[in-house]
Amino acid sequence: MMIKNMLAVLATAVACSTAVAQGAYPNKPLRLIVPFAPGQVTDWLGRMLAEQMSADLGQAVVVENRAGANGTIGSAYAVTQPADGYTLVITSNGTHSAGPSLFSKLGYDPIGSFAHIGGLMSLPWMLMVRPDFPAKTLAEFLTHARANPGKLTVGYGSSSSRLAIHLLKTHGGIEVVEVAYKGLGQTITDLRGGQLQFNFLDMGSAMSQDKGGALRGLAVTSPKRSPVAPDKPAIAEALPGYEMVSWLGLAAPAGAPEPALKRVHEVVTGILARPQIREKIAAYGGEVMTLNGAQIIETIKAETAVWARFVKDAAIQPE
Numbered sequence: 656m657m658i659k660n661m662l663a664v665l666a667t668a669v670a671c672s673t674a675v676a677q678g679a680y681p682n683k684p685l686r687l688i689v690p691f692a693p694g695q696v697t698d699w700l701g702r703m704l705a706e707q708m709s710a711d712l713g714q715a716v717v718v719e720n721r722a723g724a725n726g727t728i729g730s731a732y733a734v735t736q737p738a739d740g741y742t743l744v745i746t747s748n749g750t751h752s753a754g755p756s757l758f759s760k761l762g763y764d765p766i767g768s769f770a771h772i773g774g775l776m777s778l779p780w781m782l783m784v785r786p787d788f789p790a791k792t793l794a795e796f797l798t799h800a801r802a803n804p805g806k807l808t809v810g811y812g813s814s815s816s817r818l819a820i821h822l823l824k825t826h827g828g829i830e831v832v833e834v835a836y837k838g839l840g841q842t843i844t845d846l847r848g849g850q851l852q853f854n855f856l857d858m859g860s861a862m863s864q865d866k867g868g869a870l871r872g873l874a875v876t877s878p879k880r881s882p883v884a885p886d887k888p889a890i891a892e893a894l895p896g897y898e899m900v901s902w903l904g905l906a907a908p909a910g911a912p913e914p915a916l917k918r919v920h921e922v923v924t925g926i927l928a929r930p931q932i933r934e935k936i937a938a939y940g941g942e943v944m945t946l947n948g949a950q951i952i953e954t955i956k957a958e959t960a961v962w963a964r965f966v967k968d969a970a971i972q973p974e
Contacts, residue, residue, distance in 0.1 A: 680914060681712055681713075681740070683741065684714050684717055685708070685712070685714060685715070685716045685742070685743060686717050686719050687705050687716050687718050687719065687743045688719050688721055688730075688732065688736075688744040688745065689719065689745050690722065690727070690729025690730050690733070690745065691729070691745075691813075691838070692722040694840055694860075695839055695857070696857040696859050696903070697726070697903060698718070698720060699859065700745070700775060700776060700903055701718050703935065704923070705717070707926045707932065708922055708926065711926065722837070722838060723837065725749050725753070725757065725814045726813070727750055727758055727761060727762065730746070730751075730762075731762030734909070737908070738770075738907065738909060738910035738911045739912070740911045740914075740915025740916065740919070742908060743905060743919065744769075744905075744906055744908075745775070745903055745904070746771070746903065748958055752959050752961070753818070753962045756965070756973065757962075757966065765959070766955060766956070768909050769906040769908065770906060770908065770909050770911045771905075771906045771951045772905045772906055772916055772948050773920055774902060774903070774905075774944030774950070775902075775903045775904055775905055775927070776902070777942050778939065779877035779900050780856060780857055781857075781861035781873075781875050781884070781887065782819075782823070782855055782873045782874045782876070782890065783853060783861055783872055783873070784846075784852065784871055784873060785846060785847065785852075785870060786869075788853070790873075793873045793874040793888055793893050794893060797827050797893060801827075804830040807831045807853065808833075808834060808850070809854055810833075810834045810845060811833065811836065811842065811855070812836040812838045814962075815855075815857075815901040816839065816842075816856075818962075818965060820833060822898075822899055825968075826894040827894055839854075839856060842856075847869055857901070861940075862940060872887050874887055874888050874890045874893075875889055877891075882937070883937065883938060883940045902944055904951050905919070906948075906951075920947075924945075927943045
């Protein structure tokens with residue numbers, strides 16, 4: 656009888672200890688790995704999210720930029736960190752859907768190496784040119800490009816912008832010279848400087864350049880016009896079937912404690928439901944993405960197949 660009582664007491668103690676440990680999360684600062692350079696949409700969203708999470712969790716959430724190779728360097732780094740719930744990473748269609756087709760040695764399994772928590776936001780991109788570019792509309796741009804095959808140079812600094820270019824080439828029947836960059840920032844500099852004739856930027860960056868007069872936006876990559884730029888046509892209006900919308904999500908290294916993942920998911924879901932956060936994301940040209948972890952995994956699977964076809968059709972050799 657005494658042994659049974661001792662076992663009961665021990666079981667209760669273990670249960671209480673587990674409950675306390677779970678309730679204590681987080682008891683130290685968290686790190687949020689942003690696998691892209693400062694100034695890009697991923698960094699903007701990551702810093703806004705970190706600020707809100709810090710307040711809700713009662714612990715600092717420190718943003719750590721680890722850019723390079725279309726976000727795959729930072730993603731590979733993230734999965735080498737302890738799976739204790741204190742390291743999080745921003746995921747994207749580029750790092751998780753495009754990566755397997757674009758890189759021969761990715762350094763991680765887009766699904767198996769991560770505990771996917773959920774989606775954050777989706778957003779279209781915008782076709783940009785210099786203010787003095789001879790074409791003033793999308794239709795004029797396509798006419799000009801078709802009349803000058805191989806004479807227009809475009810830069811890309813992410814897999815999303817690379818796909819946007821490919822779709823423009825295939826749907827529009829144009830030939831252009833593509834130049835790879837480490838990030839979108841340098842494509843902006845070179846487009847403004849005249850080294851490039853056009854590029855694609857995420858909506859937030861694009862609208863900033865367009866409103867400031869440094870560059871001019873011609874059209875958006877979403878299937879319909881964006882509410883924040885209703886004067887810009889969708890490329891699909893001229894090229895039916897054209898569509899490229901990128902997304903950002905949140906994950907942790909695989910094996911992270913379920914209670915920690917659940918807590919982060921609850922906090923992030925609450926943050927994304929706040930009107931002021933939704934307004935900020937909408938003002939940036941995006942939409943809140945409410946997919947859960949399982950749905951993100953299904954999205955990655957579907958898009959990975961699309962990227963495999965794209966790489967094959969474009970005869971791209973993985974890096």
